[in-house]
Amino acid sequence: MGFKLLSAIVLVFSALHATRAGLIKRVACDDGVHSVTNAACCALFPIIDDIQENLFDGGECGEEVHESLRLTFHDAIGFSKTAGGGGADGSIITFDDVETAFHANGGIDEIVNVQKPFIARHNITAGDFIQLAGAVGVSNCLGAPRLPFFLGRPTATAASPPGLVPEPFDSVDTILARFDDAGFSPVEVVWLLISHTIAAADLVDPTIPGTPFDSTPGVFDTQFFVETQLKGTLFPGTGSNEGEVQSPLAGEIRLQSDHLLARDPRTACEWQSFANNQARLQNRFIAAMQKLSVLGHDQSTLTDCSDVIPIPKPLTTQVAHFPAGLSVQDVEQACTTAAFPTLSSDPGPATSVPPVPPS
Numbered sequence: 001m002g003f004k005l006l007s008a009i010v011l012v013f014s015a016l017h018a019t020r021a022g023l024i025k026r027v028a029c030d031d032g033v034h035s036v037t038n039a040a041c042c043a044l045f046p047i048i049d050d051i052q053e054n055l056f057d058g059g060e061c062g063e064e065v066h067e068s069l070r071l072t073f074h075d076a077i078g079f080s081k082t083a084g085g086g087g088a089d090g091s092i093i094t095f096d097d098v099e100t101a102f103h104a105n106g107g108i109d110e111i112v113n114v115q116k117p118f119i120a121r122h123n124i125t126a127g128d129f130i131q132l133a134g135a136v137g138v139s140n141c142l143g144a145p146r147l148p149f150f151l152g153r154p155t156a157t158a159a160s161p162p163g164l165v166p167e168p169f170d171s172v173d174t175i176l177a178r179f180d181d182a183g184f185s186p187v188e189v190v191w192l193l194i195s196h197t198i199a200a201a202d203l204v205d206p207t208i209p210g211t212p213f214d215s216t217p218g219v220f221d222t223q224f225f226v227e228t229q230l231k232g233t234l235f236p237g238t239g240s241n242e243g244e245v246q247s248p249l250a251g252e253i254r255l256q257s258d259h260l261l262a263r264d265p266r267t268a269c270e271w272q273s274f275a276n277n278q279a280r281l282q283n284r285f286i287a288a289m290q291k292l293s294v295l296g297h298d299q300s301t302l303t304d305c306s307d308v309i310p311i312p313k314p315l316t317t318q319v320a321h322f323p324a325g326l327s328v329q330d331v332e333q334a335c336t337t338a339a340f341p342t343l344s345s346d347p348g349p350a351t352s353v354p355p356v357p358p359s
């Protein structure tokens with residue numbers, strides 16, 4: 001009796017142990033180099049090598065990364081509870097004749113044409129490739145979080161309906177309503193806009209292509225949330241500066257939508273919360289991108305291949321700061337429940353932010 005009970009207990013414990021071991025078991029890939037949790041993910045390593053070598057120029061965080069991240073959004077946001085659309089389904093590439101012609105997709109044809117041959121030479125759908133390239137690209141940026149990646153999106157069957165991609169001259173009401181229709185709360189909109197810390201504009205003001213949204217477009221840091229809170233001047237009317245706000249920092253461009261979201265009572269405190277909090281910046285961006293990247297899909301039908309994404313290098317020295325010549329005096333405080341964090345100013349005279357070079 002006593003022995004039976006003992007062996008039963010031993011059995012239960014070894015079963016528990018086996019289950020635990022099963023959870024962390026990794027499969028060796030045929031390449032003899034990598035191991036992954038799910039064997040289906042092994043097929044991604046040659047694709048990632050190709051992406052790093054030939055799309056991102058050996059692993060840089062430059063224009064192609066910025067454009068690839070923007071593409072993850074412009075594909076996925078083609079999803080509406082009311083108007084339809086397949087979300088993150090690759091339709092922006094599969095039906096590019098339709099979607100790249102949308103006004104809000106201006107400039108997107110460039111990265112679509114760059115990514116197409118990669119999809120053609122690998123066994124991967126456009127929907128999977130767009131999100132994979134986005135996650136791999138972000139991993140090249142110093143200070144970035146390691147984004148999740150799920151595999152298994154089928155090929156899109158239709159183009160996205162028009163009018164689903166937000167524009168920089170849209171009002172906050174319009175933007176928040178559009179995101180709500182896609183399943184995102186106002187706070188989650190702020191999380192998604194963390195992306196603009198590694199971003200520049202070619203077409204908002206076509207006379208100054210590559211003009212960045214913050215002073216460090218090649219680093220995944222919090223400067224975007226510091227610099228968008230500085231006093232800026234709205235351009236009146238709907239001329240060539242439509243959707244643009246004059247930043248006090250030379251060489252930098254500010255979207256009207258970012259400017260207004262930084263000041264709206266529904267989003268201002270969340271916006272400010274990122275001004276000096278790198279850890280929060282990283283984990284909220286992971287949550288937002290996870291949701292965006294599977295929009296239109298039942299996540300349980302996809303395979304979690306997050307462990308194929310390279311681990312980004314951490315930011316070690318740089319801390320949030322005011323650019324030279326600017327200080328807390330220049331902050332346009334919008335959050336009413338918390339003060340702007342205390343930051344030091346860069347020494348020396350005011351400087352100009354250089355444009356992001358074209359690749």
Ligand code: HEM
Nearest residue numbers: 066067069070073166167168192195199200201202203204
């Ligand atoms: C209110 C929502 C948004 C608006 C109005 C908006 C608008 C814009 C505009 C006008 C540009 C400049 C395009 C150009 O002239 O070249 C831009 C760039 C960019 N956007 Fe957004 N965006 C929004 C949300 C997002 C989201 C959710 C993501 C990603 C998750 C994203 C990622 C990017 C990136 C990475 C760039 C830089 C592209 C480059 O440097 O080539 N944006 N965005």
Ligand SMILES: *[C@@H]1O[C@H](CO)[C@@H](O)[C@H](O)[C@H]1NC(C)=O
Nearest residue numbers: 040043122123124125151152
């Ligand atoms: C292509 O990938 C699918 C799964 O994503 C797989 O079932 C199929 O066998 C692959 N085809 C080739 C030729 O490798």
